Amino acid sequence: MSTIESASPSSTESASPSSAGTGAARTARSPWAGTASAEELARWRGVAEAVAEQLRPGALERDRTGDPRAALEVLRASGLANLVVPAENGGHGAHWETAFEVIRTVSRADASLGQILGYHYLNQACVAFYGDPDGRERWYRASAERNLFWSDAFNPVSPDLSFTADGDGYLLNGVKRFATGAAATDVVISGAIAEGGRHDGELVVFALDSRRAGVEHPDDWDHLGQRASASGSIRFTDVRITEADVIGVDREEPFAALVTPGVQLLLANVYLAGAQGALEQARELVLARSNAWFLSGVERYADDPTVHRVLGELVAQTAAVEALADRLARRFDEAVALGAATTEADRGRIEVEIAALKVASTRAALEVTNRVFEVTGASATANRIGLDLFWRNVRTYTLHDPVDYKSIEVGAHFLDGRLQPVSLYT
Template sequence: MSATQDDKLLATAVALRQSFQHDAVARDQAGGRPTAQIALLKQSGLLAARIPTEYGGGGASWAAVLRVVREFARTDGSLAHLFGYHHLPLHTVLARGNTTQMAQWLSQSVQHQWLWSNSGNALSKTSSAQRAGDGKGWVVNGFRPFSSGTHVADVIQVSWENKQGQRLTGVVPAQRPGIVIEDDWDGIGQRQTGSGTVTFEDVQVHDDELLGQAADPLTPFVSLTPLLQQAVLLNVFIGSAQGALDEGRNYTQTHSRPWIHSGVARHVDDPWIQRKYGDLAIRVLAAVELAEQASATLDEIYAHGHQLSEEQRGRAAIDLAVANLYAGEVGLAVSNDVFELMGARSATTANGFDRFWRNVRTHTLHNPAEYKKRSVGTWALTGAYPEPALYR
């Protein structure tokens, strides 16, 4: 995709973000399903932007898609998360699917503007399957937690373990009989992501819906999913920081009153406020630069496809870990410190400024910075890249 096309993609995202803005606070407080917003997302064509052109998609770069994630998060971290995670099962189809499956699933996704989601949490081995009675396909039972986006999805990636403990993955229509969306997500943040439980009650997965086999090797290209997750979330963190800074600045300019001992008539003239906003702005700009570098690395390695080497993947793992770590720290700092700059009257439920901190805090807990820093530290000391695994 050309730079001009990338610009059009971002312009579409900006317009959508502005439409999301008017009720972002109310929707965050209500939780539930952002049905109207998903409809707008489908109408925009953005859901097909990353799908390769040979299947009718836009062939957009990862950098362009992740900028859209960042743009949405300036207003709504939930929609940013749903849009970003939509691309993870699409990668699974490209990495594990055969020629027929790729043509079928991806072309139909473009045609129908499907939203994809995942209910295959790898840490929770809580679903299993048996071969169907006719020997064709599988029958899945159990459940999976943290199934982000399933409540509004058209297609769901599902996983289960066989008797040998090997993991199998398939993709099924969200309306497949036996799939029960529990709507039990009650996180303090990301309230419209539906990141709760999906229960499987004799759900049929046909053989042509199975992506790969349990014994297939975990190649560097197949193992990119954790890096893609990091890429999405780090841009949610940065977009949240940008949104907190935007809304904080506007409130400071229009509503904040100078402190009684500041010696200034306007809050914005207080040297403390000026210095602090400068500090937060600089940190956000630095986070964006690291994100752009990581996105460029991701695009570079992704182009290798199944020829991707372990070393190339390892280099990307470090770039993404660094960007993710810094984005998380900046997102938490900015979304917290901005309250001190706006003043006491800003801390109301009606203003909803707390949604930025809650959204960042919710997801940074899923990927502890301590262990990611150790991976980066090991690389800095020894040159050893992280071995492909969950969260790295």
């Protein structure tokens, strides 16, 4: 029995999408409540920092090989895979504020791993965003028991998948690009509009074993940065999807649509981590230099006032983004706690606030990861040092979706309260 097949609810127990929007199920749509305590944050900060220290030395090698699988086992062993799974379903029951800090901490050591981990949390959470309470309990418990890592094939700019009725199930066909983590994780979540059958015309959200028959990973990720994120394409050829694989149906509810601001908050935290990681390594490199520029009038680079000025500007810029990211991580907890009571206005407010962070984190990360070379010097461009990894990762990942449109979103809302159409980018 394959991993996800053994984890899926049985056909007779599977979530009934039609019940998700009615009765008592609606009052319990969100499994998250309240905000993180200082004790919770400290506990998981310690775990994440220990994991980051273990993973940091191998970041350059993973960048060269593009293989994150051994590192994911380190994350799995740490307990981080079950961080936001509710305690009553076998997880640790942590809050999103904690999760985003964990993502940022891991990303400072290796942004590719932070990206995979962040998508794991949000894809795993889709069982709550799209499923009903009974169905999500079975999915969560099965995932927690097996320490499963989740990925997705949701890229909206790729052609839609074919999802055609076949007997009492469906056949899935098509290709999705930028399926981050799919080749290295256990579960792939995706969605498609059903043609025929029980869900005819509905956008069905489902999950399946990443190694199920008919699923192929072409290993075609060959980009400037985020090289160990396993973000290549995924191909489905007559993959059988049964009701046991169905998480729910996308009914365009504001609560379910919160997953997109969550993804944008993930991106911003990875960008911020790139700036922080570059500054940490730049500090080490500057302090290790024993000489100084001949016109500086000092003996060490670390005493050069021009070095102080550049680093001061970059540190201040990064600190401002960090403060905003921390505030919005807590705001996201408050937003998802509304559950079925979430309104379009609630969802719109958190989206615009996170869009502003996306703009600020993009600008800061690109500037910091570029300008640290001004104070570390030509020797810091050596491949063995790997300071360029932060810039390559940030430059690649900040192209996820055009940041100019985030600026437009923020500006339009500032002027007259306008909101952009809800999508997997806004």
